[in-house]
Amino acid sequence: MTSAAIDLSNVEKTYRGRIRALRGVQMRVEKGEVFGLLGPNGAGKSTLVKILTSVVHPTRCTGTLLDAPIGDKKALARVGYLPENPRFPDYLTGGQVLDLFGALAKIPRAERRRRADDLLATVGMTKWARTKIGRYSKGMRQRIGLAQALMNDPEIVFLDEPTDGVDPVGRREIREMLVRMRDDGRTVMLNSHLLSEAETVCGRVAIMVKGKVVRHGALDDLTRHSRRYEIEAAGPLPSGDHWRSLVHGLGAEVRSLGGAPREASLVVAPTDEPEPIQALLDALRAARAVVRSVRPVRASLEDLFLEAVQSMGEEGAGVGGQKGRDAAGKGAER
Ligand SMILES: Nc1ncnc2c1ncn2[C@@H]1O[C@H](COP(=O)(O)OP(=O)(O)O)[C@@H](O)[C@H]1O
Numbered sequence: 001m002t003s004a005a006i007d008l009s010n011v012e013k014t015y016r017g018r019i020r021a022l023r024g025v026q027m028r029v030e031k032g033e034v035f036g037l038l039g040p041n042g043a044g045k046s047t048l049v050k051i052l053t054s055v056v057h058p059t060r061c062t063g064t065l066l067d068a069p070i071g072d073k074k075a076l077a078r079v080g081y082l083p084e085n086p087r088f089p090d091y092l093t094g095g096q097v098l099d100l101f102g103a104l105a106k107i108p109r110a111e112r113r114r115r116a117d118d119l120l121a122t123v124g125m126t127k128w129a130r131t132k133i134g135r136y137s138k139g140m141r142q143r144i145g146l147a148q149a150l151m152n153d154p155e156i157v158f159l160d161e162p163t164d165g166v167d168p169v170g171r172r173e174i175r176e177m178l179v180r181m182r183d184d185g186r187t188v189m190l191n192s193h194l195l196s197e198a199e200t201v202c203g204r205v206a207i208m209v210k211g212k213v214v215r216h217g218a219l220d221d222l223t224r225h226s227r228r229y230e231i232e233a234a235g236p237l238p239s240g241d242h243w244r245s246l247v248h249g250l251g252a253e254v255r256s257l258g259g260a261p262r263e264a265s266l267v268v269a270p271t272d273e274p275e276p277i278q279a280l281l282d283a284l285r286a287a288r289a290v291v292r293s294v295r296p297v298r299a300s301l302e303d304l305f306l307e308a309v310q311s312m313g314e315e316g317a318g319v320g321g322q323k324g325r326d327a328a329g330k331g332a333e334r
């Protein structure tokens with residue numbers, strides 16, 4: 001097995017001797033992937049990233065980042081980081097912020113000017129390069145934050161809620177930037193409580209709840225158990241022995257949806273194979289059912305997430321100082 005970008009076997013963090021933000025985290029992020037670190041507010045995502053970037057001291061930490069122990073200075077020089085709610089000095093322009101971060105990374109002046117120009121173009125901020133940060137919207141600050149995280153040409157980039165406060169168009173652009181970062185050969189760790197965002201760009205994810213990783217793996221694998229076909233037909237299904245025996249054979253289930261005038265029936269077949277569905281469709285149509293749609297369905301990340309949060313809620317109620325409602329990701333910000 002090739003070495004991982006991040007390989008953690010046990011990370012713990014207790015703030016002020018009593019707030020157990022991380023309770024034994026294990027995680028593996030492969031090189032060159034966009035990895036989603038997901039979880040409700042207060043789960044410990046930012047704390048974990050701050051430990052990996054040496055912003056916060058761990059209580060206990062066994063693991064490696066870019067093949068070096070966590071905190072190793074040489075490895076940190078190969079890391080990019082967009083913190084949550086980044087703050088840059090209001091009196092600097094976007095261009096000056098990039099220059100400052102380039103200087104902190106000890107990049108020679110000419111080179112950092114070239115990189116800043118490239119990155120400003122990448123994040124769509126060329127026009128605003130000479131405007132002071134104080135006049136930027138939240139979304140513009142996030143864009144400069146993204147550019148800043150790339151100034152040192154990092155191998156791995158930590159992005160903590162990069163689309164926070166960004167409008168839908170900007171969100172899509174940021175998602176595209178993440179994919180480009182991966183295509184450039186970087187590893188991306190995306191912290192997010194926005195699941196649809198992670199669903200479109202991450203191959204693998206970890207879901208954290210109350211300081212623990214409760215799900216970890218490829219989205220495809222994590223949702224495999226829930227894959228099914230849904231066949232929707234207009235109205236109640238006609239009588240017919242043939243289709244009924246096929247439904248029975250597949251272990252499928254028939255539901256009726258809504259009432260007139262859009263009354264419909266739904267056949268839910270617990271399989272992700274298209275072949276057995278064909279015979280069922282033929283039988284339904286032979287019985288004169290009007291098929292409206294045939295859809296392969298799998299659990300969304302949201303389903304997975306709610307399932308994980310609920311299972312943790314039952315197991316570890318009251319730990320981590322989170323209210324139950326927050327755990328559904330819908331509660332107020334801290
Ligand atoms: N500096 C801090 N001091 C004390 N508690 C903190 C600090 N930072 C975070 N916490 C607590 O640690 C837990 C995890 O927080 P955080 O890592 O920010 O979670 P997330 O990023 O998933 O929302 C929360 O209960 C939070 O209140």
Ligand SMILES: [Mg+2]
Pocket residue numbers: 045046047084160
């Ligand atoms: Mg956070």
